[in-house]
Amino acid sequence: MGRSPCCEKAHTNKGAWTKEEDQRLIDYIRVHGEGCWRSLPKAAGLLRCGKSCRLRWINYLRPDLKRGNFTEEEDELIIKLHSLLGNKWSLIAGRLPGRTDNEIKNYWNTHIKRKLINRGVDPHTHQPLNEIAGTATASHLDFRNSSPPPLPVAEISLMKQRINAEYTCNDYTAMVNPKAESVEDANCTSSGTTTEEEPPQLQQRQKQQRQELFDSELNLELSVGLRPFKAEPTLASPANTAESKLQQVPYQLFGTVQSAMVAQAVCLCCHIGFQSSELCRNCQNSNGFYRFYRPFDS
DNA sequence: AAGTTCCGCAACCGCCGGTGC
DNA sequence: GGCACCGGCGGTTGCGGAACT
Known part of the structure; x- marks a missing residue:
């Protein structure tokens, strides 16, 4: 049945x-x-x-959707994120305010693929086309004949954690552990254990990818939003583990804003008491719109 | 102007993971 | 552990408009 x-x-x-x-x-x-x-x-x-x-x-x-063409910055961000995450459109969308996974997926297939090919870059592997042709033999990095290229699930998970950790820790660890002085202090992944278990090849590749990402001018909006209409995590919650903290960092930082008619602005860091009651810098995006909301009756 | 082809995007489909019973 | 249910995701389809002949 x-x-x-x-x-x-x-x-x-x-x-x-x-x-x-x-x-x-x-x-x-x-x-x-x-x-x-x-x-x-x-x-x-x-x-x-x-x-x-x-x-x-x-x-x-959804009222918070951004309409109109993708900007050059969005293009580059999508390309970078795709090189890290592969066809994880929802993850990529989570880092593009007002864009949906479907929209990004369509945009990738119709525009960016072509753009990369014109640049001589393989849209699956993000490697130069001629270089791939010369080095593809027996390489586990050869994805030309398989869709979504890049990383194994475990690796994607690791990368997700690290990405989240590295560019959310400034804000997020300060909230969940205000005394923490560093990523490691806050147990915000990237502790030595997992790294030690990784094969050198993987380490090197991840290191390179991270380096590229963080050396770039990527603005990944280091803040934490709330999924709408969901129970919010609290410090007393049993789910307040390092792992769950990472999971609680929503991938959709802006994409979950409800209609302002039924929601009120709330910043997580304010909400859980690590900021003053006034709206902190996390509460507004560059356009001046409030980014964090929750329903009145939640 | 009419017919055909191409392209972009909204929508659908099938699968998967999480959860509760 | 097995099952049903639900939300979510990625891949694919197909319609409608634009571009071309």
């Missing part, structure tokens, strides 16, 4: 959304917030699959 379908397909609409459907969805989420996508369509009076509603909201209707 297979899994039951996520919805009654016989009674659901498919294809493009109408303005009326959009409005129903917006109105419903405005009042009730995100979540429980399965029951949302019925509650909102929509003849749509819950998944479809989720996708429509996340990719199109």
Whole structure:
């Protein structure tokens, strides 16, 4: 017996959304917030699959979405992140305010791939095309014939932790452990143990990748946001381990802002008491908009 | 102007991991 | 441990408009 379908397909609409459907969805989420996508369509009076509603909201209707062309800076950031993370679009999207994974995925496939090829760079491996052709034999780094290139799952996980650790620790460790003076002090990964277990080749590759990333002018917005409508982590929480701290660092720093009509601004560091009650610098982005929100009734 | 091809993007599909029973 | 459910993700599809002939 297979899994039951996520919805009654016989009674659901498919294809493009109408303005009326959009409005129903917006109105419903405005009042009730995100979540429980399965029951949302019925509650909102929509003849749509819950998944479809989720996708429509996340990719199109969310109020914090940035519209318009990608900037050159965004292009370069996507390329750099893709070289580190591969086709982990949601992770990449988490570092591009107002952009969705779907949008980035589409943009990658339609623009950046071509751009890299024009530069003579293989979009899968991020290596020079001619160099790959010459060195591909028997190399575990040869991804030309396989989709998503880069790193094994364990390696991706490690990189994610390190990336998060390195560019969130300034803010985040200061919040969870104000006395910590360094990444290591705060037990914010990058402690020696995992590194010692890595093969030299892996270490060297990661070191190089990190070096490239952090030597660049990458502005990765060193701050922590809240996923909307979720229970917020507290210091007393049993989940307050180094591992969970990293997991709690959301990948979507800006991408989860709810409609301002149902949310109030809250900065995590302010919220948990490491900043004054006034909005700290984390609370506003470069455009002056508030970045952190939570629903009134959460 | 009409037909055809190309391209971009919204939406769908299937799978996976996490969670609760 | 097994099952069902749910949310989320990445890959793929197909529609609609732009570009070309």
